[in-house]
Amino acid sequence: MSVSRQPGSPHPRLPLPEGQPDDLAAFQQWLSDAIPMVSALGISEMTRHDDSLTWQLALEPNLNDKGTGFGGALSAQTTLQGWCWVTLWLRERGLARDVVVAEASQRFLAPVTNDYRLVCKPTELNGPEQLANKLADRGKGRIALTHQLYCGETLCLEASGNYAVLPSR
Template sequence: MDEIGFQKLIYDQIPITEKMGLEVIEFKPLSVKILARLKPNLNHKCTAFGGSINSLMTVCGWAAVFINIKEIDPNSHIVIQRSNIEYFLPIDKDFTAECTIEEQAGIEKFLFTYKKYSRARLKLNVFCRDNDKILSKFEGQYVVFR
């Protein structure tokens, strides 16, 4: 599945993503980037609403799990089990969440566990950045099961 196909899938399965103006920029097993438009996600201070930032980052992590598990088991289910987010700076323009998987061994262990037990967990970090400044950091633990 490519970026356009995945964007259509999330619009169909998670309708709020379309309302938020999400656009899938990169959709690869080791790197997922999703952009959100500021205008539909404004708060009363004319910056990005915290709930929108959280939603974008949750979907970005979910997408990273999706691209890694669906080739193994297209019928698997992915849910967020736990998350934590930190907001460092206000976001006053379109913003992008990025989930980069830097340790291939972690994905291999996750997939091995899933194949063996039909259930596995994966903890991922997602960042919103403006050049070299971190705007927000999200840590999510996702569970995949049959």
């Protein structure tokens, strides 16, 4: 169900999972309601494994004029995926906090010519632990994430993002 709202009006938060993993299908539906462009990005599946978040995506809704992946759409997907990684990580810990992207960059290595997968994980192995410590000590923190986009076995894009968890309101 899509909720109509005006700019500047926040979307209601998804209730935190109580002692169980997030239902990623329900999270994806909430995400599509909260951020209208999500339903047009072609995300067919979200999975989590250890510290990674993987999306399967369709190329068709992200085509450019050359018939390959549109760089702007791919960049938006990496930024959104990082936001989701941090949001889901917080939700696992029973925290409902605001997350924002502080910095992002992309490197395009090969054209995206077919459906693809996008993998997001912490840049540093101890990144999640460092973020947990910063949240405990200061009530806010940042984490660097790395994204890799694969079309088949070909690495087509590498991206990085720095995401901030804001203090509780």
